[in-house]
Every structure is written in structure tokens, then in C-alpha cells.
């Protein structure tokens with residue numbers, strides 16, 4: 001029996017977020033992820049992620065501020081920062097570094113599983129936080145969505161299948177990610193995720209997350225009608241992430 005990664009990742013968040021945050025960065029002006037993604041054209045959230053359970057080390061040394069600046073020059077609409085330290089090698093201080101280095105909205109990706117954990121997102125200086133539908137059973141998902149809004153954090157509700165999507169919509173999500181990676185098995189099914197994104201009701205901003213592996217595949221997804229993406233590994237493995245991002249955004253479809 002292999003590791004249940006999702007359980008380990010949620011447990012990592014629960015342990016780290018048990019106490020209220022010690023330091024706080026509330027001074028940052030708020031930037032709206034929803035607004036940035038609602039603009040016309042193809043919109044990319046570019047990810048700062050040192051390593052991942054599925055891919056190992058992606059970028060070393062990691063310079064979050066420098067990378068985020070390169071992403072902004074390359075045309076990113078927003079930056080995702082993976083802050084989980086144990087399995088992703090992340091650091092919640094990177095959120096503030098990226099906010100200072102760019103003028104883009106910053107999404108903090110970590111494993112928040114209780115309303116009280118969200119104080120950590122606020123203290124990091126995040127504009128938006130990730131809520132993973134699969135680890136927030138029953139009414140917990142809508143409670144977390146409501147709590148984000150009370151705190152002034154935008155929730156990006158991450159789904160993986162039809163059932164998750166329905167739960168996210170019922171919870172009032174207006175910013176909805178469909179992750180093509182199954183976070184328990186790491187199987188990636190980009191076409192299935194793209195179909196779910198395309199089927200979202202109007203008024204919901206849908207983002208295709210994970211699994212973009214080259215410009216050709218990216219162009220095909222855009223040609224099929226997908227407009228918003230969250231991309232990590234492909235960009236992180238490039239020597240020149242700015243150029244790689246421009247390459248995606250300038251591709252013909």
C-alpha cells in the first residue's frame with residue numbers, strides 16, 4: 001500500500017496551522033485574482049514551487065522574487081506560491097516576497113482544512129487561497145468559502161471531478177479550479193479536466209490546473225476553448241521562464 005499523499009499533506013497543514021500566526025503582513029494592498037482572470041484573452045497563473053511529491057526538485061536554487069518578476073515580464077496574470085514546507089520545500093514568507101516583487105495578485109497554495117487556518121493566509125499577505133474540495137467534506141467547504149470572504153481573501157476552490165465541481169458550485173464558488181492531477185494517485189488527465197472547465201456555468205471563472213507540458217498541447221487546449229490556466233512544472237523547468245511564458249501566450253491557436 002503506497003502513501004496517501006493527500007492525508008500527509010493535510011496533516012502537515014493541520015500541524016503547522018494549529019497555533020495562530022506569529023507574524024503578519026496585513027499592509028499589502030489587495031489585488032484581485034478574480035479580476036485578473038476575468039480579463040479578455042488567455043490568462044495564466046504562473047507557479048512558484050520548489051519541488052513536488054510527483055516530480056521531485058523542479059528549481060534549485062529557488063529565488064521566488066526573481067522568478068515572479070520573470071513571470072510578470074512574461075505576461076502572467078497572477079502568481080501561485082506553493083508554501084507547504086515539508087513535501088514542496090515551500091515557505092509562507094515567499095508570499096510577501098512575491099507581493100513586494102510584482103504588482104500581480106498572489107494565490108497561496110497550501111493545505112488549509114479548517115476555517116481558523118485561514119488566518120495564516122491573511123498573515124502571509126495572500127490575495128487568494130486554495131481550498132481543495134476533496135479535503136473539505138460536507139458543509140466545511142461552504143464554511144471555508146464564507147470565512148475567506150469575511151477575511152477579504154478570495155477562495156480558489158479546487159476540484160477534480162464532477163462531484164467536486166457540483167459541491168464547489170453549491171458552496172458558492174465563483175473562482176473554480178479543475179486540477180487535472182488526482183492528488184492521491186498523481187494520475188494526470190488533462191482532457192477530462194478541460195472538459196469540466198468548458199462545462200462550467202457562465203459567471204464562474206474556471207481555471208485548468210496542472211499537466212500543461214508543452215506549447216503544442218497548450219495551443220490545442222486553447223483551441224478547444226480553455227482560457228485560464230495554472231502552470232507550474234513546465235515553466236519551472238525552463239532556463240528562461242519569462243521566454244517560455246511569452247512563448248505560450250504568443251502561440252497560434
Ligand SMILES: O=C(O)c1ccccc1NCC(=O)[C@H](O)[C@H](O)COP(=O)(O)O
Nearest residue numbers: 052053054055183209210211231232233
Ligand atoms: O504537484 C504535485 O505533485 C502535487 C501533489 C499533491 C498535491 C498537490 C500537488 N500539486 C499542486 C498542484 O496542483 C500543482 O502544483 C499546480 O496545479 C501546477 O501543476 P503543474 O503545472 O503540473 O506543476
